[in-house]
Every structure is written in C-alpha cells, then in structure tokens.
Amino acid sequence: MTAELEQLARTALGAYELGDRATLRTLEIGLNAVFEVRAGSARYVLRVHRAGYRTPAHVWSELTFLRAVGDDPEVPVPIETRNGGLFVEVADADGQRHSCDLQTWLDGRVLVPGHGLGVAGVHSLGQGLGRIHNAAEGFSPPPGFELPVWDADGMFTTEASPFRPTLGIDDVLGPEDRDLYDEVADRTRAVFEKLGRGADAFGITHQDYILGNCFLRRGHGGWQVASFDFADCGWGFFLYDLCPLLGNLAGYPGAIFGNPAYPKLRDAFLAGYRTVRPLAVEWEQHVPLLIAARQTEHCLLTARPDVSPTPAQDAAWRVSLARLSLELPV
Structure with a gap:
C-alpha cells in the first residue's frame, strides 16, 4: 500500500512546476498519505x-x-498546479480517484505536557485557534464552496456523518456504551441549540485542532504557532472546536493520562483564546461534555474497517474516554 501511495504522489508531482529533481519522503500514512517534497532548497508537503x-x-x-x-x-498555503488548480486527481490501480495537493512547509515541533509544553505554550495554542476562528468569521465563501457540516447530526448519526462510516453504531457499541453515546449526543444537541448559528458561534472550524496538528517554535516575544491538517474542517461550532485539544491536555487521549495539571493548562488555553476572540464565561460549563462529545463522535470514524481493523474495541475505548471526560472539572 505504501509503495502504491508513493507512486500516486510521484504522479501528482508531475502537475507542479518543481523541476525534474524533486524528492519525496513519506511522513505519515493515515486517513491521508502525507509526504515531504524537496525541490532544490524549497520544502513542501504533498497529501494524497x-x-x-x-x-x-x-x-x-x-x-x-x-x-x-x-x-x-500561520497555516499551510496551497501551491497551484502549472494549470492554476489547487489540486489534482490521480487514479490508482483499481480506478479509484485520489485528490492530491501540495502545500507550503511549516516549521516547528509538536510539544505535549511533560515533554516541553507548559503554560506559555498552551496560552499560545489558544491564541492560534482564536485567530483561526477570527479568519473563519471574516471569510466570505465563493460560489461552489462546500464543506461537511459538523452539527449534532453530522457528529452522531451514521447517515449524516462526514466520516462516512460503513458500519452502524450498534455494530460497534454494546448496550451500556450505546446508552452513554445517546446521552452525550442528546446533551450536545441541546448545547448547540443554545449556541445558535450566528456568525460569532458557528462557522468554519478546524475540527481536529489537537496537539499533534500544531507546531510550536520559539520566536520574538514567545511561542509561535503553526496549525495544519485541516482535512476534517467543516461548518461547526467554535466552542466545540476548543475541545479536542483540551481533551489532549486532560490526557484523553494525551501524553499524561488523567493529567493533574489539566485545570491550569485549561485556564491558560482559554485565556490565550480570549486575548484574540471573545468567549463567554458561562459556556465553559459545557467543556467537559464537549470533550466527551469529541470521543463519542469518533466512534463513527472507527466504524470503518478500512480505518480501524478493530472497530468495536476502538469504539469502546472512545466511550471509556468519554466517561472520564464527563468527570473533568469545569
């Protein structure tokens, strides 16, 4: 599979003005295949x-x-093909078509609690997400613009999920876990209804703003943040978009399971966000629920055997993290 994906990447590179000596190195094979491209002194990221x-x-x-x-x-910027497109499509041996795009390289490192990430870095991560949300609120979609919708239906129903699960939720969850799944879904739906869909609450969200998708580097005046992997971005609720990274800080999942420093780091993240964008204090009460929602939502991602070879076990693990998340302090 890796060799086939690399061949697709090499074929896609032919659509760009990079010269004949561009080199390719595999970075990650996940939902997408990600490669480093070097062309002379320039570096890029290619996604298949x-x-x-x-x-x-x-x-x-x-x-x-x-x-x-x-x-x-700071986010990756797409590189145009020689024909002025933002991506190309390449067919694999089975005739399936893969979209491929080339983006600018970002510098920095992924840091986690206990391994270089402290209060100052977390504060900067909050600022980074606030700036993304400000950009989203000020963005005017052009004709033809279309992204998935991450509302309660998109997060919790098989039919509307942008993850496109091929198994039903009852195929991966037992009765007790399904009860919790439904509880989290119902409570999340109620929170979203309270938030409403005004431009200050609902817009384009990263949807996977986690520690693993943020680079940090030291610069003048403190930490600089670069955010990447917008592959799940869509229309969603800004409050929810805070919660995947907050779950990391709590340790669900994260470097330190049940991190005792979570309250301090949570406060730093929210304070950083508030330096660039308003966030009503009363909405903080919903953070533990929405961290749990992140975990239960991912049960539908695991409900794809091509994503998870053990969908039932992975879904049960996600629900176990949701239970812990509901007990987090506000």
Missing part, C-alpha cells in the same frame, strides 16, 4: 487523500479557505 472520503468539492473548499487565511494565523 483517501479515495471516497472527502469529495473534490470539499478538498477545493478547504484549500480555498486556507489560501484566503493568509499568514495570521
């Missing part, structure tokens, strides 16, 4: 998207948004 996951319209819209963001916040 999983077939049948994001539509070409989704990929174009994601890249259109990233191009509009600029450099504050």
Whole structure:
C-alpha cells in the first residue's frame, strides 16, 4: 500500500512546476498519505487523500479557505498546479480517484505536557485557534464552496456523518456504551441549540485542532504557532472546536493520562483564546461534555474497517474516554 501511495504522489508531482529533481519522503500514512517534497532548497508537503472520503468539492473548499487565511494565523498555503488548480486527481490501480495537493512547509515541533509544553505554550495554542476562528468569521465563501457540516447530526448519526462510516453504531457499541453515546449526543444537541448559528458561534472550524496538528517554535516575544491538517474542517461550532485539544491536555487521549495539571493548562488555553476572540464565561460549563462529545463522535470514524481493523474495541475505548471526560472539572 505504501509503495502504491508513493507512486500516486510521484504522479501528482508531475502537475507542479518543481523541476525534474524533486524528492519525496513519506511522513505519515493515515486517513491521508502525507509526504515531504524537496525541490532544490524549497520544502513542501504533498497529501494524497483517501479515495471516497472527502469529495473534490470539499478538498477545493478547504484549500480555498486556507489560501484566503493568509499568514495570521500561520497555516499551510496551497501551491497551484502549472494549470492554476489547487489540486489534482490521480487514479490508482483499481480506478479509484485520489485528490492530491501540495502545500507550503511549516516549521516547528509538536510539544505535549511533560515533554516541553507548559503554560506559555498552551496560552499560545489558544491564541492560534482564536485567530483561526477570527479568519473563519471574516471569510466570505465563493460560489461552489462546500464543506461537511459538523452539527449534532453530522457528529452522531451514521447517515449524516462526514466520516462516512460503513458500519452502524450498534455494530460497534454494546448496550451500556450505546446508552452513554445517546446521552452525550442528546446533551450536545441541546448545547448547540443554545449556541445558535450566528456568525460569532458557528462557522468554519478546524475540527481536529489537537496537539499533534500544531507546531510550536520559539520566536520574538514567545511561542509561535503553526496549525495544519485541516482535512476534517467543516461548518461547526467554535466552542466545540476548543475541545479536542483540551481533551489532549486532560490526557484523553494525551501524553499524561488523567493529567493533574489539566485545570491550569485549561485556564491558560482559554485565556490565550480570549486575548484574540471573545468567549463567554458561562459556556465553559459545557467543556467537559464537549470533550466527551469529541470521543463519542469518533466512534463513527472507527466504524470503518478500512480505518480501524478493530472497530468495536476502538469504539469502546472512545466511550471509556468519554466517561472520564464527563468527570473533568469545569
């Protein structure tokens, strides 16, 4: 599989003005295959998207948004093909078409609690997400713009899930876990209804703003943040978008399971966010629930045997993290 994906990547590179000596190195094989590209002194990231996951319209819209963001916040910028496109499509041996795109390289390191990430870095991560949300609120979608919707239906129903699960939720969860799944879904739906869909609460969200998708580097005046992997971005609730990284800080999942420093780090993250964007204090009461929602939502991602070889075990693990998340302090 890796060799086939690498061949797809090499074919895609032919659509770009990189010269004949561009080199390719595998970085990650996950939902998408990600490669480092070197062309002379320049470095890029090439993504080969999983077939049948994001539509070409989704990929174009994601890249259109990233191009509009600029450099504050710092995000990868798509490189145009020689024909002026934002991505190309390449067919594999089975005839399945994969969208492929080339993006600018970002510098920095992934840091986690206990391994270089402290209060100051977490504060900067909060600022980084606030800047993404500001850019989203100020963005005017062009004609043809189309992204998945991460509302309660998209997060918790098989039919509407952007993860496109091939198994039903009852195929991966037992009765007790299904009860908790439904409870979290119902409570999350109620919170979203309270938030409403005004421009201050609902817009384009990263949807996977986790420690593993943020680079940190020291610069003048403190930590600089670069955010990447917008492959799940869509229309969603800004409050929810805070919660995947908060779950990391708590240790669900994260470097330190049940991290005792979570309250201090949570406060730093929210304070950083508030330096660039308002966040009502009363909405903090919903954070433990929405961290749990992140875990239960991912049961539908594991409900794809091509993503998870052990979907039932992985879904049960996600529900176990949801139970712990509901007990987090506000």
